[in-house]
Amino acid sequence: MSDLNLIPKCPDCQKPVVSCLAGVELDELGFRLRFTYSRNIGTNAERQVGSHESQDADMQPLNTALLLYMVDQAAPVWGRTKVQKTAFFAEFGLQETGAVATTFPFKRYLKEPWSQDAWNSLDYLTEAGFLRDEDYGPTERGLFLIDLIETLREDNQETFKVLDGILRHCKARSGTQLMDEAYELEFEPIGMPGKKLKLRDVPQEQQLLAPSETTIRISKGMLELIEDELMMTDEQLSDAMDRVDQIAERQVSRIRRRWV
Numbered sequence: 001m002s003d004l005n006l007i008p009k010c011p012d013c014q015k016p017v018v019s020c021l022a023g024v025e026l027d028e029l030g031f032r033l034r035f036t037y038s039r040n041i042g043t044n045a046e047r048q049v050g051s052h053e054s055q056d057a058d059m060q061p062l063n064t065a066l067l068l069y070m071v072d073q074a075a076p077v078w079g080r081t082k083v084q085k086t087a088f089f090a091e092f093g094l095q096e097t098g099a100v101a102t103t104f105p106f107k108r109y110l111k112e113p114w115s116q117d118a119w120n121s122l123d124y125l126t127e128a129g130f131l132r133d134e135d136y137g138p139t140e141r142g143l144f145l146i147d148l149i150e151t152l153r154e155d156n157q158e159t160f161k162v163l164d165g166i167l168r169h170c171k172a173r174s175g176t177q178l179m180d181e182a183y184e185l186e187f188e189p190i191g192m193p194g195k196k197l198k199l200r201d202v203p204q205e206q207q208l209l210a211p212s213e214t215t216i217r218i219s220k221g222m223l224e225l226i227e228d229e230l231m232m233t234d235e236q237l238s239d240a241m242d243r244v245d246q247i248a249e250r251q252v253s254r255i256r257r258r259w260v
Contacts, residue, residue, distance in 0.1 A: 061227035062214060063102045064121040068130055068142055069149045071122075073167040077136040081112070081175030083122055085182055086167065088113040091209050092187065093166040098215075099159045105210040108189075108202045112179050113209075128230070148226055155217045 067087060071077055074086045088106050104115040125131045130142035138146060153160045170178060186198050190207040202208065 061223060061230055062216065062218065063104060063117070064124060064230060065145050065149050065226050066102050066216075067104075067118060067121045068125055068138065069146050070163075070167060071125075071131065071136055072138050072142070072146055073164065074170040075137065077175075079175050080119070080122065081179060082170070082173075083136065083175075084112065084114055084118060085175060085178035086170040087115065087118045088182060088209070089170055089178065090163055090166050091211060092185070094159065094162055095209065095211065097158075097162050099162065100211045100213065100215045101159060101163055103211045103214055106208045108199065108204055108206045108208060110204075111183055111200075113182055113199065124230075130230075145226070145229055148222070148229065151222065152216060152218055159216060 067083075070086050070090055071083055074082065077083060077086075087102065087104055091100070091102060091104065091106065094101055102118075104118040104121075106113045106115045106118075108114075122131075122136075125142070126133050126136070129139055130145055131138060173181070183200050184198055186196055187208070188194070188196055189202050190210055192206075199208070
């Protein structure tokens with residue numbers, strides 16, 4: 001028997017109970033996976049939504065989930081400098097192969113490449129309970145979202161092969177070391193065609209990278225599932241968690257009665 005048949009369903013509408021309890025439309029796979037994580041959820045849902053507003057709406061969920069994957073693969077991460085530089089090196093390295101994962105725009109800011117959108121996404125991930133504040137390690141909820149990103153690997157093998165190689169490079173270095181490497185990096189800034197410059201020679205506030213569209217192949221259903229996971233409010237999660245056990249127990253009781 002498929003384990004999808006074991007998913008608790010609402011006795012009235014026969015949909016996965018999360019659709020009734022949390023008010024969120026999810027497929028059965030989404031429901032089965034969602035309840036594998038613990039009750040380690042974030043707070044302040046209004047601030048969570050607001051912190052995403054500067055990014056293109058279509059790219060917010062995938063950008064943020066991919067950043068979570070990058071932070072996890074580049075661990076240990078003890079500060080935002082390493083997060084920013086890891087995201088930058090990932091975009092720069094993939095761009096050299098013609099691929100694009102996240103679409104965070106980066107500019108020269110002081111000594112480093114910096115992205116406001118990547119900063120906002122990191123804020124979101126910590127405030128919403130996907131990353132721990134103290135060391136940027138993934139929570140149980142964060143690990144679930146990383147698992148969703150892992151499902152994209154089969155259809156994006158070459159992109160993940162390059163990305164994972166970059167993340168291994170970042171993993172072995174501190175944020176300061178990555179910043180020093182980036183400072184000596186040579187590339188062609190946006191709006192300066194044919195001009196190769198090292199980052200240290202690029203004018204302040206100059207745009208460095210601005211990828212417009214990801215090359216990650218992802219189904220509409222998976223993108224919606226990632227967005228649902230990111231945007232589900234604390235109240236919805238708490239209500240579903242509190243009640244799903246009761247429904248599951250009733251189903252187990254029904255099964256037992258069939259064998260009595």
